[in-house]
Amino acid sequence: xxxxxxxxxxxxxxxxxxxxxxxxxxxxxxxxxxxxxxxxxxxxxxxxxxxxxxxxxxxxxxxxxxxxxxxxxxxxxxxxxxxxxxxxxxxxxxxxxxxxxxxxxxxxxxxxxxxxxxxxxxxxxxxxxxxxxxxxxxxxxxxxxxxxxxxxxxxxxxxxxxxxxxxxxxxxxxxxxxxxxxxxxxxxxxxxxxxxxxxxxxxxxxxxxxxxxxxxxxxxxxxxxxxxxxxxxxxxxxxxxxxxxxxxxxxxxxxxxxx
Ligand SMILES: [Zn+2]
Numbered sequence: 001x002x003x004x005x006x007x008x009x010x011x012x013x014x015x016x017x018x019x020x021x022x023x024x025x026x027x028x029x030x031x032x033x034x035x036x037x038x039x040x041x042x043x044x045x046x047x048x049x050x051x052x053x054x055x056x057x058x059x060x061x062x063x064x065x066x067x068x069x070x071x072x073x074x075x076x077x078x079x080x081x082x083x084x085x086x087x088x089x090x091x092x093x094x095x096x097x098x099x100x101x102x103x104x105x106x107x108x109x110x111x112x113x114x115x116x117x118x119x120x121x122x123x124x125x126x127x128x129x130x131x132x133x134x135x136x137x138x139x140x141x142x143x144x145x146x147x148x149x150x151x152x153x154x155x156x157x158x159x160x161x162x163x164x165x166x167x168x169x170x171x172x173x174x175x176x177x178x179x180x181x182x183x184x185x186x187x188x189x190x191x192x193x194x195x196x197x198x199x200x201x202x203x204x205x206x207x208x209x210x211x212x213x214x215x216x217x218x219x220x221x222x223x224x225x226x227x228x229x230x231x232x233x234x235x236x237x238x239x240x241x242x243x244x245x246x247x248x249x250x251x252x253x254x255x256x257x258x259x
Contacts, residue, residue: 028216029074030244031090033228037103044233051103057231057240058111061089066244068113070145071185075207078219089244091115092210092228094149094187096123101135105144118149118187118210121171124178133178140179147185148172148206156200157192165200172204186210198224216247 035047037054044050061068067085074090076082091108093100096119108115117139125132131139140146150156151174154167168186175183184207188197191212201209201224209224217227229243242250 026218026220027077027084027086027088028218028247029069029084029088029090030247031092031210031217031226031228032231032243033212034091034093034104034231035095036097037099039103046232048099049231049233049235051107053233053235054104055107056237057235058091058107058113060237060240062111062113068108068115070114071116071147071208074219075184075223078221078223079207081219084219092187093117094189095153096120096131096136096149098129098131098135100144101131101139105139105142108144109142112143114143114145116145116147116185118185119146119175120149120151120153120189121174122152124174136178146175146179146183147187148175148183149187150189153189155190155192156188156197157194161196161200164197165203168200168204168206172206184208188212193224198222214248 034049034054036049037051038044038048039051041050064087066087066089068091069084069088071090073082073084077084091113093104093115096117100117104115117136119131119136123130124136136146148168148171150167151170152167154164156164156167159167172183184205186201186206186208187210193209193211198209207223208226210226210228212230213225213227214229215227221227227247229247230249239250
C-alpha cells in the first residue's frame with residue numbers, strides 16, 4: 001500500500017513538473033539620470049559629478065557595445081513595438097545647467113552618443129549657470145535632445161490639477177517655440193507626481209513622463225511612470241556595471257562610502 005501511495009505521489013510530482021515553455025523576457029532598459037558636471041574634485045556633490053567620471057562611464061558604454069538610444073526610439077518601442085538594439089541605454093540630464101553644454105556635450109559628441117536634456121523652460125538664458133537658447137539649439141541638433149522639465153521646476157505632485165496642467169503646457173509651448181519642433185517628453189521635477197500629473201501630462205500632449213523611481217524600465221511599463229537610475233559622485237565603473245545589470249545601485253552606504 002505504501003509503495004502504491006509513493007508511486008502515485010511520484011507520478012503527480014513528475015506530471016506537475018512539466019518544463020515551462022521558454023518565455024521571451026521583455027527587454028529591460030536602464031535610463032540613467034545625471035544633473036551637473038565639474039572638473040574640480042572639490043565641487044562634487046549629490047547632483048554634481050566629475051567630468052572624468054562621466055567620460056569613463058560613456059567610454060565604458062561605447063566599448064562594451066551599449067547603444068545610447070533617443071526618447072523617440074524608446075517611445076516607438078512602446079507604441080509601435082519596434083525592437084531596440086540589444087544593449088540599449090538612455091542617458092538623461094535634468095535642469096539644464098551650463099555644465100551640460102560645456103562638459104557633457106563634448107564627451108557625448110566625441111563618442112557619437114545620444115542623450116536627452118530635460119530643461120526648465122524659464123531657466124533658458126536666465127543666469128550664467130543655465131544654458132541659453134543658442135547652446136540648446138546647437139545641442140538639440142547634435143544628438144543631445146531637449147525636452148521638458150516644466151516651466152519653473154514646479155513640484156507637480158503638490159499642485160492642483162489646473163496648475164499642473166499650466167506648468168506642463170507653458171513649458172511645452174515655450175520650448176517648442178525655441179526648438180521649432182514638438183516637445184513630447186516630460187521629466188517630473190524632483191520626481192514629484194500623482195495621478196493628476198499623469199492626466200495633465202497626457203492632456204498637454206506629452207507621451208512619456210519620467211520619474212526618479214529607481215529601476216529598469218521596459219516597453220510594457222506605464223509610459224507616465226518611467227523609472228530612472230540615479231548617477232552620483234560616488235559612481236564608478238564598478239557601480240555602473242552593477243546598475244546596468246540590476247537596474248539599481250548597490251546598498252547606498254556601500255555605494256557612497258566604500259567604492
Ligand atoms: Zn530638476
